[in-house]
Ligand SMILES: Nc1ncnc2c1ncn2[C@@H]1O[C@H](COP(=O)(O)OP(=O)(O)OP(=O)(O)O)[C@@H](O)[C@H]1O
Ligand code: SF4
């Protein structure tokens with residue numbers, strides 16, 4: 001455990017895209033860690049940089065137009081940004097599995113799904129065709145695909161949305177990865193299949209100690225699955241901590257807003273969800289102070305001028321908000337919060 005207690009360590013990562021309209025500063029100074037056997041949630045509104053951050057880990061963002069502005073991504077102590085092509089290939093095909101948001105666009109419509117799972121082993125010389133075939137059928141059964149032999153020969157259009165997502169999950173899992181990144185893997189699925197897939201992820205962690213990053217809008221998913229949570233906004237991490245700290249000791253006004261605005265699995269259908277008024281910051285020209293200042297009920301003059309530093313509230317919990325400054329007025333955020341999770 002000691003050698004790589006942090007399986008993944010992202011330090012001050014900044015990633016931008018050059019476009020005709022200017023440079024989109026998609027990820028700004030993001031730091032986070034993922035430990036062995038841990039499930040880490042990343043939550044935040046659309047466009048806040050969750051997918052771009054996750055894709056940086058495997059260098060999956062198109063470069064160009066994307067480019068790294070700074071930072072390090074250490075996987076098992078080795079910087080992904082300095083890896084050779086061969087090392088990156090091994091990272092993608094053996095170490096980390098990625099489950100994408102939309103199975104419809106990620107599967108090849110012209111290839112049988114079994115073959116698409118087998119593709120993961122392309123170029124692997126230490127495993128025979130028969131072993132690969134056996135592994136593929138096993139993984140298809142593990143992810144809950146019945147009649148695996150028949151499904152193996154089918155094309156994506158012959159499968160339901162839930163089945164396609166299971167194929168995507170099988171692709172991510174077939175090489176027994178140490179880590180899986182799930183980018184809103186259940187968004188397009190109904191609640192029963194969603195629950196089955198979440199149970200499967202928990203089982204993988206339990207049985208094989210797989211580390212998981214779970215990107216989601218759904219705080220119910222976070223509560224069910226995750227050990228720790230990272231809250232992102234405008235390309236930055238605004239708060240992170242254990243699930244209990246984020247839910248019950250919420251420190252950042254944005255996290256409060258998020259909790260009141262997002263429906264979750266357990267949301268009482270009669271409870272009123274209050275959207276956060278306003279829109280996220282323009283990532284072409286991010287505000288120079290706190291990125292949330294334009295929408296924050298507690299914004300002070302300093303918030304507009306200077307970005308808040310992180311304050312460590314506990315060993316795991318930190319928040320980037322001027323309210324945590326020792327000289328700041330004491331406000332009771334809790335009074336404004338509505339219970340939604
Ligand atoms: N290829 C690209 N070219 C230009 N801008 C991009 C590209 N990919 C992402 N972006 C921009 O980077 C920012 C962060 O996008 P990202 O996809 O990470 O958001 P997200 O948090 O995953 O949102 P969602 O919840 O909708 O999936 C957005 O402003 C997006 O428009
Ligand atoms: S730093 Fe200021 S604007 Fe930003 S969340 Fe805290 S109080 Fe609100």
Ligand SMILES: [Mg+2]
Pocket residue numbers: 050051052101183
């Ligand atoms: Mg996304």
